[in-house]
Amino acid sequence: EVQLVESGGGLVQPGRSLRLSCAASGFRFDDFAMHWVRQAPGRGLEWVAGISWSRRDIDYADSVKGRFTISRDNGKNSLYLQMNSLRPEDTALYYCARCWGYNSFFEHWGQGTLVTVSS
Amino acid sequence: DIQMTQSPSSLSASVGDRVTITCRASQGISNYLAWYQQKPGDVPKLLIYDASTLQSGVPSRFSGSGSGTDFTLTISSLQPEDVATYYCQKYNSAPLTFGGGTKVEIK
Numbered sequence: 209e210v211q212l213v214e215s216g217g218g219l220v221q222p223g224r225s226l227r228l229s230c231a232a233s234g235f236r237f238d239d240f241a242m243h244w245v246r247q248a249p250g251r252g253l254e255w256v257a258g259i260s261w262s263r264r265d266i267d268y269a270d271s272v273k274g275r276f277t278i279s280r281d282n283g284k285n286s287l288y289l290q291m292n293s294l295r296p297e298d299t300a301l302y303y304c305a306r307c308w309g310y311n312s313f314f315e316h317w318g319q320g321t322l323v324t325v326s327s
Numbered sequence: 328d329i330q331m332t333q334s335p336s337s338l339s340a341s342v343g344d345r346v347t348i349t350c351r352a353s354q355g356i357s358n359y360l361a362w363y364q365q366k367p368g369d370v371p372k373l374l375i376y377d378a379s380t381l382q383s384g385v386p387s388r389f390s391g392s393g394s395g396t397d398f399t400l401t402i403s404s405l406q407p408e409d410v411a412t413y414y415c416q417k418y419n420s421a422p423l424t425f426g427g428g429t430k431v432e433i434k
Contacts, residue, residue: 243423245371253363253371253414255423267421270328303370311418313361313376320370 210234210316212304217321220294228321230287230304238282241265241310244289246300247320256302257289260310272298294325329354331417333426339434346402348429350415355395359419362391362400365428366411374413375400407433 216228230242243258257268257278266278277290287304301322305314330353340346350360358378363371373382375391378398388403402409410433415426 252412252428253365253416253425255416255425258421258423269422308376311359311420311423313373313416313418314363314371315373315382317370317372 210306212306212316212318214302214304214318214321217302217323219324219326221327222295222325224294225290225292226294226323228289228291228302228304228323230318232285232287232304232306235306237280237285241307241312242280242287243305243307243314244278244287245303245305245314245317246298246323247303248297248300251300254300258307258310259287265310291323294323296325299323299325328422329356329417329419329424331415331424331426333413333415333429335429336427337430337432339432340405341434342405342407344405346405346409346431348400348413348415348431350393350398350400350426352396352398352417356417356419358394359417360391360393360398361416361418362389363414363416364409364411365414371414402431405431405433 211233213231244256259278275293279288301320303320304318306316332351360378362375365371379391412428412430
């Protein structure tokens, strides 16, 4: 069974940093591209960033470009999101999601980890 | 970047009604479109990909159609368990943009 478990969320002050993790199991992690998608409270879904299985392809939403860095460790079956210079508008539930291909649809989602940016 | 516009933003229909949700891309995306269902308090669930392919395990009352810029999600006979917000998503290239969502309620 595919499992994606996010962690690392919490309350952080504006301008500070946070690192999210996503632990994957139940599938061959290095066969799949992985993405982060977020959802602000009461709002819709927003794609944040994606990384191919080889790390050769990486893309970011304009709203986070230059502040967030996506990475992965295939040996640890883990996906990461380093978030710097956080803003109140980054407050959201952050999901990791597995894609069928790099630019593709999201087959499997984690339960999400909540990030709250507030002073 | 390509924008994805869903309509309506919300709708209320009776059990058994046929429901149609529209998603329009600002530029052509071929058939690189997916639909998701998100029930209140739950994780999004993939319903349809490649505009019209039903994901395994999804009830056959759900169907998708369209290509290019105009797409539809149809629920042939609305059921109480279909109360949810529905999102389209394009994936021809990054950014993998979602539509704004359509909230479906029972009248």
